[in-house]
Amino acid sequence: MFPKGTKRKFSDPGEEPASSGDHAPPSSAVARTLSSSYSLQRQSLLDMSLIKLQLCHMLVEPNLCRSVLIANTVRQIQEEMTQDGTWQIMTQALAAAQCPPDRLVATEVLCRQADAAAQSPKPPSVAGLEEGYSSEEVVMEGDVETEVTMSTLSAAPPQLSSASYLAGPFVMGPCWQEEEEDGECEEDEEDSEECVSEGEEGDQDPLSADSRTGEQVFGTFEIKHPAPPPDPVLDELFSDVDPSYYDLDTVLTGMQSAPKMGPYDLLESLSSHGPTALSSSASCRSDLNELDHIMEIIVGS
Amino acid sequence: MGGGENTGCPIQPDPLVIRFLRTFKEVLKFVLFSYTVLFGALLLARWTTYFMVGKTALPTRGSTARVRGPSPSPSPSPLQTLPESAHHGTGGGSSEVQWCFSQVKGAIDDDVAEADIISTVEFNDSGELLATGDKGGRVVIFQQEPESKTQPQCRGEYNVYSTFQSHEPEFDSLKSLEIEEKINKIRWLPQKNAAQFLLSTNDKTVKLWKISERDKRPEGYNLKEEDGRCRDFNAITALRVPVFRPMDLMVEASPRRVFSNAHTYLINSISVNSDCETYLSADDLRVNLWNLEINDRSFNIVDIKPANMEELTEVITAAEFHPNQCNTFVYSSSKGTVRLCDMRASALCDNHAKLFEEPEDPNSRSFFSEIISSISDVKFSHSGRYMMTRDYLSVKIWDLNMEARPVETYQVHEYLRSKLCSLYENDCIFDKFECCWNGNDSVVMTGSYNNFFRMFDRGYRQDVTLEASRENSKPRAVLKPRKVSTGGKRKKDEITVDSLDFSKKIIHTAWHPLDNIIAVATTNNLYIFQEKGN
Numbered sequence: 001m002f003p004k005g006t007k008r009k010f011s012d013p014g015e016e017p018a019s020s021g022d023h024a025p026p027s028s029a030v031a032r033t034l035s036s037s038y039s040l041q042r043q044s045l046l047d048m049s050l051i052k053l054q055l056c057h058m059l060v061e062p063n064l065c066r067s068v069l070i071a072n073t074v075r076q077i078q079e080e081m082t083q084d085g086t087w088q089i090m091t092q093a094l095a096a097a098q099c100p101p102d103r104l105v106a107t108e109v110l111c112r113q114a115d116a117a118a119q120s121p122k123p124p125s126v127a128g129l130e131e132g133y134s135s136e137e138v139v140m141e142g143d144v145e146t147e148v149t150m151s152t153l154s155a156a157p158p159q160l161s162s163a164s165y166l167a168g169p170f171v172m173g174p175c176w177q178e179e180e181e182d183g184e185c186e187e188d189e190e191d192s193e194e195c196v197s198e199g200e201e202g203d204q205d206p207l208s209a210d211s212r213t214g215e216q217v218f219g220t221f222e223i224k225h226p227a228p229p230p231d232p233v234l235d236e237l238f239s240d241v242d243p244s245y246y247d248l249d250t251v252l253t254g255m256q257s258a259p260k261m262g263p264y265d266l267l268e269s270l271s272s273h274g275p276t277a278l279s280s281s282a283s284c285r286s287d288l289n290e291l292d293h294i295m296e297i298i299v300g301s
Numbered sequence: 302m303g304g305g306e307n308t309g310c311p312i313q314p315d316p317l318v319i320r321f322l323r324t325f326k327e328v329l330k331f332v333l334f335s336y337t338v339l340f341g342a343l344l345l346a347r348w349t350t351y352f353m354v355g356k357t358a359l360p361t362r363g364s365t366a367r368v369r370g371p372s373p374s375p376s377p378s379p380l381q382t383l384p385e386s387a388h389h390g391t392g393g394g395s396s397e398v399q400w401c402f403s404q405v406k407g408a409i410d411d412d413v414a415e416a417d418i419i420s421t422v423e424f425n426d427s428g429e430l431l432a433t434g435d436k437g438g439r440v441v442i443f444q445q446e447p448e449s450k451t452q453p454q455c456r457g458e459y460n461v462y463s464t465f466q467s468h469e470p471e472f473d474s475l476k477s478l479e480i481e482e483k484i485n486k487i488r489w490l491p492q493k494n495a496a497q498f499l500l501s502t503n504d505k506t507v508k509l510w511k512i513s514e515r516d517k518r519p520e521g522y523n524l525k526e527e528d529g530r531c532r533d534f535n536a537i538t539a540l541r542v543p544v545f546r547p548m549d550l551m552v553e554a555s556p557r558r559v560f561s562n563a564h565t566y567l568i569n570s571i572s573v574n575s576d577c578e579t580y581l582s583a584d585d586l587r588v589n590l591w592n593l594e595i596n597d598r599s600f601n602i603v604d605i606k607p608a609n610m611e612e613l614t615e616v617i618t619a620a621e622f623h624p625n626q627c628n629t630f631v632y633s634s635s636k637g638t639v640r641l642c643d644m645r646a647s648a649l650c651d652n653h654a655k656l657f658e659e660p661e662d663p664n665s666r667s668f669f670s671e672i673i674s675s676i677s678d679v680k681f682s683h684s685g686r687y688m689m690t691r692d693y694l695s696v697k698i699w700d701l702n703m704e705a706r707p708v709e710t711y712q713v714h715e716y717l718r719s720k721l722c723s724l725y726e727n728d729c730i731f732d733k734f735e736c737c738w739n740g741n742d743s744v745v746m747t748g749s750y751n752n753f754f755r756m757f758d759r760g761y762r763q764d765v766t767l768e769a770s771r772e773n774s775k776p777r778a779v780l781k782p783r784k785v786s787t788g789g790k791r792k793k794d795e796i797t798v799d800s801l802d803f804s805k806k807i808i809h810t811a812w813h814p815l816d817n818i819i820a821v822a823t824t825n826n827l828y829i830f831q832e833k834g835n
Binding site for chain 2: 042045048052063064065066068069071072073076077
């Protein structure tokens, strides 16, 4: 690992994203905020990994090996960021700030990378970004306690603004939602990272899970219904919620355990309302509706 | 030096002793002389060999015996150590083998039907049969034609012998997931009788297939006609004995055993034991041992599933039995380690007998280090002394007696190291390339992108990159070595890294166990190349 304080050269061939040079225009504000391009690259790598973790083809069992490798990469980045101290910065910034519902710079950077990397076959995840999947479910094959998380990546209008960057990085629970484009909104009982999402773009149905404390590295998702979500989406969402698909005990432990820094916490279980939510999709649905209602009130839309 | 004639003086030594000493002296002289002659002859032989073979590396197996002599052995390092040395070669074929195109199977058009994508290739033990499995669950077996008398140098062609649907798509209702019918692996069983047996597996189920020929059929039944209609009983006046008459060759494949419901995760490997009675099947977290005769029970011999799935950081990627020792097998992991286990030690082989892991080079550490160290394939050599592992960028050869590091490392496509981020993005970094040995374990082969495949000659330290493409598909056209230009300047005929087509990858390759014939699978075509006959 890179020792603390060492800056990688910008042109380090090992990790330079395809279009690192194009970051300038939209992220100029951000770039000023973060002086190191290494951090930017690391960030984008992290975002990319998380998106990969989320987007799995649901018809067939997801590849466990690939998921484990990506999760290990994420964990590695997370550890490094913790060492660097960037982690805490992000947490604090996140806690302090009202997260505007803007998409992350990093995400746009990611999209940009996808554009630039068009010479290779586009990865499905990035393609998803472009095409604006409204919701995809990911069930981590048993290895993560998570399950269904929604990632909505719509090619929304680029409202990336600088502030969202810090708040953004997926890694913090709520940040993760920012990743999902519109700021995040969390439930009341969760920690203070309330994000008001105004003008949510596109359909987003991130599934919110419990982010008990700010320490919890990977956050949870909330269900937002800016517009009535298409039913097939929800059906798809719930059709895959299958307690027997992953180890129930891990899910339960995820639900109830004390928050700990683990990459799998990122994709956490269904809702914070308790383990029972898992067992019946009906209750999930009602919970989601409830959440939706609450969010709408908060958002005032 | 008086003789023994003077017996008076007591100081004179015994004549017998003197004679003995004299004889002894002669013997010693003779011995010395013969050693010198021997030594000289050996030196001469050595120098002759050296000049004949050329200045390239001498064969490593000791060519000169240790000679005790007045002068030390000559220095052209007779015992070359195996660890990697820069390959010096003319860049031509591995040693003197030149490969030429033999056949291509599969559709010609570029429109690839998903179901036709080849997912595994395997020769049987004699090399006469070549089996391929595809994504649509079908197995196609090719048989080599006997060598023709007119062209003795040209090895027989492979023609379709049998095609059958091995696996069907299933739906797991419990998890609401489809189970793909794609054939992940095919392994042949050693032939015991006239029929051939193979194991084929998809993600969840292993099947034992019997492939048998029928070229005779009984004729002359008493109670029914040839077409099956019943004969009129009143018209039967005499009894006859049915006889076998020849018919057109028919090849039948019938499933003999179905081994199912033993794997929670997706099966990635199967391997037949050298005892020909058992085999193992490995999924991401467990390895099971089966008896070929018993399909409703299997033993779990490796289980790396953690109690808490959150702590999962490593999965099994491949497993194989030792070719000679029926109690030994290895399994590789996504962290770049290979564990060798002995089934005699305990029923559950979670504790490895040996752990093969190369320490990481701290200088080349990056975020992708772990991903590219994940081993995608592990294969024992035919001799059983070595083992080869394939990770994303390299092929490593391990001596089973040395766990600390591989004895040889070959870089397959080092030029991709700077592209890891984009390869991660388009998921190519997760491609699981396979590798294979040739019949006498002197050359190893593996695939790469742009329909390139690479061969590494271990003895001559040469490597070559060849391409499987339609353009080189003229009969007996010699394959021209390809080169990827890594530096700034691109020479003629070289291809730059950026113009490589990453959608065209060669994952599955197989080498005939006895001959220089290779089968290389591109996306939906199977290329067969053979050594250029003289």
